[in-house]
Amino acid sequence: MINNRFIIPFAILGFSLIVSTFIFSGTWRKIKSENQTITVTGSAKQVIVSDLGVLRGTLSVEAPTALEAYRLLQAQKPILMEYFKSKGFAGDKVNVQTITSFPNYSFNQQGQNTGVRSYSASQSIDISASDVQLIKAMSIEISSLVERGVNFQVNQPEYYYTKIGDIKIEIQAAAAKDAMIRGERIAEATGRELGALKSARMGVLQITPENSNLISDYGVNDVSSIRKEIIAVVNANFEID
Template sequence: MKEKNNLLLPLSILSAAILISVIIFSLVWKSAKSAQQTITVTGSAKQEVTSDLAIQRGTIQGTNKDRKLAYQQLQQAVPVLLKFLEAKGFKNDQIELLTINGYPVYETAPNGTMTQNISHYVYSQRFQITSKDVDKIKDLSLTLSSLVEKGIDVNVEMPEYLYSKIDELKVAIQAAAAKNAKERAEKIAEATGRSLGPLRSARMGVIQITPKNSNLVSDYGINDNTSIVKDITAVVSAAFEIN
């Protein structure tokens, strides 16, 4: 009898240890299983902005068989351009004249190959006008070509319309997209009788800056600078634990 009593205590301890182990294992398994149950949703946010900065670029040039005369022709075109811009309401600090480039143009033989004979010389100078008045730049882009009536050889590029606070807006719109993802996940969890747990992972998509009401999308992102009014769209893919 004494021997049986001596065995009873160790067996009781062993049984209790096994029971505790089973309980702990069950709790851990349940917790791990819960952690593995996640929901992945995509949130988005869009905001319309109006450009507050515009740039107009272009090139004037002089062309002549005589190198010196080609250069002089370009120099004569500069004050005509500046007077035109002044009449349009642009100040000197808004106008930038860039480096002058000169090069010869060679004659082409009947068979299409380039010869060593110089046909004429070209001297060109790029310019750019920057203004916060985007409508004024838009009007300028439509009238600059009229300089040809004054004998000026001018090439007009498409104006660029920019939003100066784009970096701040990118942060804000990504946060709005993340919030939208969480709201969607909460609705889905509630609809299935579950509750939303902590965020497990999140991936920010590229930001699309497109003309207003455009459906353009690119895997690398779009950064439109051709339109005054733009839509900025952000997408966030997020995974949440569900309880």
């Protein structure tokens, strides 16, 4: 026969184990829920129009002697400067670099230096303007100066957006908002709610020609086109409730 004085303690112990199990189960579910996160990628894109154009080129000549090369270069320069002036660029609006000169050597079939063949002289010149369409037109037209004896080798014009610092802040904020919206939709689709932001990482900015698919791990900074797209990406990690 079981003694009643043993039944009560065993009953209390059994009840305690049941309560402890419920408490542990509820705590485990809470911890499990709190440890669940979701990582989403948000992006934003904006079209920008360049507000600064830069045109660079090199005036170059070749002559039998260094003196002749220098004189020939000096003879061509006024024609080039006259052209710039006709387009609204004069004085300090034209950036003229130092003249460089070097000899050109001849070599025989054995690769041996047989002496100086000629001398080259060159001078780099560049201009910049907020009228990017003017810079574009000049880059196409200026090569025609060869008909007047001017050998000016023009580079591809460069186009910049000078307020890029302000745009960067706006576009990154828009990408972060896009990440939050994506996270909310995913959470809702699974019957959950998006919780607090745990971490966020900004990707490198991509500044590409409009409608381009260029991308780089180090970022793209296009200067070849007037109209560009700036793209920002944000990787965000949220808790889910």
